[in-house]
Amino acid sequence: MKHLITLGVLSICLMGCAANTDKQHAANIDLVNQYIKSVEDLDFNSMSNYLDDSYVGMGPSKADTINKADAIESWKTNVTNLYEKIHYNRSKTVSVTIPDGPNKGDWVVNWAELNIIYKDNKGEVTIWANTNYLIENGKIIRSFTVYNEADALRQLGYKIVAPMATE
Numbered sequence: 001m002k003h004l005i006t007l008g009v010l011s012i013c014l015m016g017c018a019a020n021t022d023k024q025h026a027a028n029i030d031l032v033n034q035y036i037k038s039v040e041d042l043d044f045n046s047m048s049n050y051l052d053d054s055y056v057g058m059g060p061s062k063a064d065t066i067n068k069a070d071a072i073e074s075w076k077t078n079v080t081n082l083y084e085k086i087h088y089n090r091s092k093t094v095s096v097t098i099p100d101g102p103n104k105g106d107w108v109v110n111w112a113e114l115n116i117i118y119k120d121n122k123g124e125v126t127i128w129a130n131t132n133y134l135i136e137n138g139k140i141i142r143s144f145t146v147y148n149e150a151d152a153l154r155q156l157g158y159k160i161v162a163p164m165a166t167e
Contacts, residue, residue, distance in 0.1 A: 025095035044075040052139035059145035089113040125155040
């Protein structure tokens with residue numbers, strides 16, 4: 001009987017931990033969905049609310065790394081001068097916890113087909129994008145974004161030409 005009571009208490013504790021984990025995953029997904037909505041609304045002021053002051057964004061290119069202030073300023077410039085509309089089609093998110101290693105933490109992964117319409121009839125592109133968000137204390141502290149920049153440029157009419165060989 002003693003073992004049964006111990007097992008019962010342990011089970012309740014484990015279910016409580018799982019419920020907290022489920023709640024945390026749901027809260028993290030909600031945070032990312034709110035951030036995505038601010039992107040779709042072209043609301044760079046709201047975007048700032050979801051990013052931690054220590055935020056670092058990386059991608060899509062290896063050399064593309066940006067802090068919070070520069071990310072918000074970049075969005076402000078793009079909203080003012082470049083984007084007419086951004087829509088996340090077929091957007092899917094999942095929350096995962098990586099228990100150890102250099103990328104330890106609570107992550108939200110988003111895969112989406114994005115439709116971007118540019119201002120002044122400069123074109124429209126549809127891309128597949130993957131963004132991974134690291135969440136801490138209810139804020140996004142890091143993101144990795146990957147999409148095919150060359151495909152987006154091709155859709156806008158750019159021609160990609162290999163450099164001429166030198167002898």
